[in-house]
Structures are given as C-alpha cells and as structure tokens.
Amino acid sequence: MTFDSEQYYMMKNKKVLVDPPSGDKYGFPKLIPLDELWRIEDWLMDNGYPEKEIDDYIKRAFFDMLVDDRDVLARKLPFKEILEKKIYLTYPFKAGFIHVDRWEVLTAYIKAFDFKTGCELGVSEGETFFNLLDENEDLFMYGVDIWELQGDNKLETYQHENPLEKRKEIVFDKLQKYSSRVKIYEERTDEAHAHFEDESLDFIFIDADHTYESVKRDIELWAPKVQKEGMIFGHDLNWGDVARAVGEMFTNFYVNGDNVWSAVKTSLRN
Ligand SMILES: C[S@@+](CC[C@H](N)C(=O)[O-])C[C@H]1O[C@@H](n2cnc3c(N)ncnc32)[C@H](O)[C@@H]1O
Secondary structure, X not given: OOOOHHHHHHHHHOEEEEOOOOHHHHOOOXXXXXXXXXXXXXXXXXXXXOHHHHHHHHHHHHHHHOOOOHHHHHXXXXXXXXXXXXXXXXXXXXXXXXXXXXXXXXXXXXXXXXOOEEEEEOXXXXXXXXXXXXXXXXXXXXXXXXXXXXXOOOHHHOOOOOOHHHHHHHXXXXXXXXXXXXXXXOOOHHHHHHHOOOXXXXXXEEOOOOOHHHHHHHHHXXXXXXXXXXXXXXXXXXXXXHHHHHHHHEOXXXXXXXXXXXXXHHHEOO
8 A cells, every 4th residue: 555645644643743833932843633633723722822823824824725625624623534635734834834944844753753863965064963963862863965065066156154164164073972873974975875774764854965966866866775664855945956856756745844845755756
C-alpha cells in the first residue's frame, strides 16, 4: 500500500501539527490528535490560543485551504473523515505564512517521528545545525559543507555578513560542545554522500547549492541514504529552481513555514 505524504503523516501519528498565525507567541506548533472529536476553534482555545486571534486564523489559513468545503470546520470531524477528505490542518502552509524558523519546522517533525539521525547539506555558520542540536537532545547530526565558492552556486554570490571562511570558523569553534553528537564533512555534497550507508539517516535537510541541477542531484544522491519511513527536507522553496526540482522529484510534498519543503521518501517519483 502506498501513501501520499499527508496520509502518511496523519496515519503514522494520528496527529497533525497545527501552527496558527503568531502561534510562536502561544506555544505553537502543537500536535492535534485526529482520533478525537473536536471543533478546531475549541481545540485552539483549550490549547492556549486566544479567541481574538481565531477569526484571523480561520480566515487566513483554513478558508484559504478548505475552499472545497468551507463548512467543514463548523462540524466535529472524526479521523476517518479527515483522511478521506485529505484535509490539511497546518502543513502544507503557504510559504512564508507561518512565523517559525526552519529549525523549528524540522524540530516539529523530528519530535513527531522520533527521528534520531539527520544530515544537513549546507551548514553555513550553523544556525540550523546548532539549533537542531539544542532543541533535540537525542539527535545526532551530520553536516556537509565545502565552505568555498562553487562555480555552479548562485546563492553564495549574494552578500552575506560573514565570508565563507569565517562561517566555517564559527561552526568549528562550536563543534566541541556537541562532540559526541556531530560529524562534519568538509566536502561537496555530491562527494560526501559516499560516506553514508543506504537507509542510515532518518532525515536530510537540503540547503546547499540552490540551482535546479544541484537540488535535483542532492535529492537523487541523498534520498537513498534516508531510511524507508524517513523524510527529505529542504530550504527555500520560494526559489523557482528549488521548487522545480522538488516538484519533479516528488509526487507530493509539503510547504512549511520559512519556505521549508518536506516530503516522505515514499513519495519519490520512480
Ligand atoms: C544557504 S547556506 C546554508 C544555511 C544553513 N543550512 C542554515 O539553515 O543556516 C548554503 C551553504 O551551502 C554551502 N554549499 C553550497 N554549495 C555546496 C556544495 N555543492 N557542496 C557543499 N556545500 C555547498 C555553502 O558553502 C553555504 O555555506
């Protein structure tokens, strides 16, 4: 039996992440259990989301997404019905809609799926890398970055506060603190994949070279390294090149906050 990504997510957990606008102020995203009956407004308020924000949420998020069935939220929905209707409660969201950082999006998935081993392609100065390690105490992270300008890499011609050499230094200075939970490969992503056994990672986060060819190549080379029920994430879905590569590679993918895309491995096109 094959699942598409939203069915997979819901069925595996019987839960979906809910992340309303400004949710970070009130402790969101949170998991909503799908096998219980609720009305979304009641559930949000029971879980600390203020009533005054609800209208905004319903208007901006749900009604946008549930265009085919606007009355659906007025009723209490059992799990089965949600599955059949394929309703998304939070992910996918429109890019940029949720006010969360990429490591928060990843952490929500890591905790929901109990992921233990991940790899970030493109570490830069380690903002995502170290936040993931801080927020997930049992997580082992591999990181891959060449920290040198690559001919095919348009992104790194952009202005950045710190040059690549400095960013590398920042990462290596911090590594000591996490020494038992990290390993860095200072290589190109199309070389470093060779260090990994197939199906040895729970997830990868692709954020290196953002050209169409490279994103596609990273997915092709690295997806085999992810375990069967694992996930493939990446950054900057708002880049045309990235979106094209992701759309071509997967039958289904989610759009999360901070332009993070995510797909289950089973939704790779053959
Ligand atoms: C956008 S930054 C990564 C940001 C980081 N993932 C984060 O969330 O904070 C891209 C990084 O990818 C690295 N990079 C670009 N092309 C690469 C390649 N072909 N192989 C390895 N690293 C690459 C760059 O050196 C740069 O540090």
